[in-house]
Every structure is written in structure tokens, then in C-alpha cells.
Amino acid sequence: MPKASVVKIVVSDPKSGKAIQIETKEPQWLYGKKIGDTIDGSKIGLDGYELKITGGSDIAGFPMRKEVEGAVRKKIWWWVDKRMRVKKTVYGNTISDEIVQVNTVIVKYGEKPFEEIYNEFKSNKQ
Structure with a gap:
């Protein structure tokens, strides 16, 4: 199985609804973390920020689910409506070397306002 060498961390601000995407080339510090855990934002350049992991996707594009324990792929029954399931x-729910995207939400803000960080990322992207 190919391993992810770069992990994209999507940081969402619940107040403004805006999000930024930060790439990290050394994601080993994330391995073993689960959905619902908090991580230190200073490891990705967001000093003073605390982020909660809300989900992600693996190298094949399958979404992470909180109900499925471990760093494994599983088939689960998904209810489409009350009469049909697929x-x-x-x-x-555990981050491993097969995860390529981690979704997070800010739970504690740092000294620098997120709006300022967001504008910096937007200007650097263009």
C-alpha cells in the first residue's frame, strides 16, 4: 500500500466559516491521533491555536468515520433513507500513514486573528 508523504491539514474557523489548507511534509506527529482529539496549532505555524480533529480521508479517498475503530478500511451499512441501505x-477513526487529508476546527484562538492568517494564505496562493 502506498504511503502518504504529504498530509493536507484543513483548518476551519467556525466563527467566520472560512478555511485554509496547510501542507505538512512530516506528518509523523499526527499518527495515532483520533477523531475528536485536539492538536497544537504551533506545529503547523498557527501559534497559540488549538485544533480539534473532525475527520479526513485516506490515500484512496475514503472518508474517516468516528464509529470505526482503528486505522483500517471497513465496509459499513449506510442508510440512504428509511427503506434502503447500501x-x-x-x-x-485513527490517523496513520495512509491518511492524506485531516479536517480540523479551531477550538482555541491564538494571538493573531484568523482573518489575518486567512488573508495571508489567500495572497500567497495567487
């Missing part, structure tokens, strides 16, 4: 492949 089998979906999902990834477990």
Missing part, C-alpha cells in the same frame, strides 16, 4: 467503504 454498503460503503470507510476508513477508521
Whole structure:
């Protein structure tokens, strides 16, 4: 199985609804963290920020699910409506070297306002 060498961390601001995407080339510090855990934002350049992991996706594009324990792919029954269900492949709730995207939300803000950080990322992207 190919391993992810770069992990994209999506940081969302619940107040403004805006998000930025930060790439990290050394994601080993994330391995073993689960959905719902908090991480230190200073490891990705957001000093003073605290981020909560809300999900992500693996190298094949399968979404992470909080209910599935471990760093594994599983097929689960997914209810489409009250009469029909389908089998979906999902990834477990633990970050491993197969995860390429981690979704986070800010739970504690740093000294620098997120709006300022957002504008810096937007100007650097162009």
C-alpha cells in the first residue's frame, strides 16, 4: 500500500466559516491521533491555536468515520433513507500513514486573528 508523504491539514474557523489548507511534509506527529482529539496549532505555524480533529480521508479517498475503530478500511451499512441501505467503504477513526487529508476546527484562538492568517494564505496562493 502506498504511503502518504504529504498530509493536507484543513483548518476551519467556525466563527467566520472560512478555511485554509496547510501542507505538512512530516506528518509523523499526527499518527495515532483520533477523531475528536485536539492538536497544537504551533506545529503547523498557527501559534497559540488549538485544533480539534473532525475527520479526513485516506490515500484512496475514503472518508474517516468516528464509529470505526482503528486505522483500517471497513465496509459499513449506510442508510440512504428509511427503506434502503447500501454498503460503503470507510476508513477508521485513527490517523496513520495512509491518511492524506485531516479536517480540523479551531477550538482555541491564538494571538493573531484568523482573518489575518486567512488573508495571508489567500495572497500567497495567487
